[in-house]
Amino acid sequence: MMSSDGGDEDTDAARVREQDNDAARVQEWVEQVGTWFMQQSGWPPIMGRTLAWLMVSDPPEQNPAQIAAAVHASRASLTSALRLLTEARMIQAVTRSGDRSTYYRVAPDAWAAMLRRRLESIASFSDITDEGLGLFPQGARRAERLREAHRVFEWLNVEAEPLLKRWDAVRDTFTPDETPPDAGPAPGAPTADDNRRREGHGE
Template identity: 35%
Template sequence: MRNRQRESEQQQFIEAVGLSFEQAGLPRMAGRILGWLLICDPPHQSPGELAEVLQASKGSISSMTRLLEQLGVIERLSLPGERRDYFRIRSESWAALFKRRMELVSNFRQLADRGLELLSEHTPEQRQRLDEMRNMYAFFEYEVPRLLERWEQERRSQSE
């Protein structure tokens, strides 16, 4: 009966996902929820179950699931004949997260443009810093969505 060991490994995995989420700038508890939803059986869990497994308050589970839902990472699931709600990971979750992150890139490109307006009367040398910033973020702003499309295509052909 290696159940203890297995549970401990699961807990460690959950914490690791939590920490990574925190590094990405999201609340740790949101990461913990996601960590558990990645390995739990069945793959859908009720708020109550989440609170118990993660030893968190119901309030925290409620607000973090709301956040994850808004981010497009999880979805709510209601089963016929059951009054409880469930959450599970959306299949597009990671692409959704990635897209959200890419908004920052667009934001930085806009900042560069704004800076260039400020220096509109200045010499090319003065503007070079902002030109480089702008060019690079514009490049990624254009190319990353294309990369995502390529990924979607590959995924589609994989699942056939």
């Protein structure tokens, strides 16, 4: 018969193995985020890793030493990453009374704010395409490709704001571990029928 002490040791060993496995899976995910941002946004991998760690760290606020240990980064490269992420308004620095360290956490509403900036930046290209269309007579075949680009960015200009308003309407209506419920169109947002009429396909 196994002694009670032996059973406790086996339980402790199993718990340690489980914690190690969890840590390894988190580390793999952190690397995945770093790679995604490198491919999609041109960020150095350390920036994506740092942001990923701050999304799942416990506690949410981490000092540079904690972050460097978690993402296996030198303090020099981490300092640059923290500065760039702060300038991008993805993280923010906080201080604690009686603690000389600076701590970092994901900024409130960082993702919605990033999406808004990205959409506004992309949609603003419509000003440039509009200027380009002014260089040619209306309906000129030479500008056909330019008109197609302009239509896309004009469409994005119209659709982006209602999309963001819809998020604002649902963001506080779900609990942790739930996805946002469908709140329907935001107030003032064009309906599918409105879009079809605008495109000249309405009934």
